[in-house]
Amino acid sequence: MDAFEYIGFAAAILTTAAFLPQVFKTWKTKDVSGLSLPMLVMFFVGVALWLVYALFIDSPSMIAANAITLGSAFLLIYFKLSYN
Known part of the structure; x- marks a missing residue:
């Protein structure tokens, strides 16, 4: 793993952690009134594509970040559909 991958892991931790409080x-609270379903779906698809890209280039930091963020986005979509 090279130095750039360490930078990638730092970015992955920060960007993924920033999403978890939401x-x-x-x-x-089960309050989904402030969440936009179209935005969440577009975000989910975008992160899924980033995950595929990360797998192709074999970037552990991008794989980890996008896998966790994909799960978080899925949960928000589930909450939006369940609690709405």
């Missing part, structure tokens, strides 16, 4: 807050 998931937790939505789960606790």
Whole structure:
């Protein structure tokens, strides 16, 4: 693993961690009024494509970040459909 991959992991931790409080807050409050379903779906598809790209270029930091973020986005879509 080279130095650039360490930078990638730092970015992955920060960007993924920034998304988790929204998931937790939505789960606790069940308030989805501020979430846009079209935005969540577009975000989910975009992250899925980033994950495919990361797999092709074999980037562990991108794979980890996008896999976790994909799960978080899926949860928000599930919450939006369930709690709405």
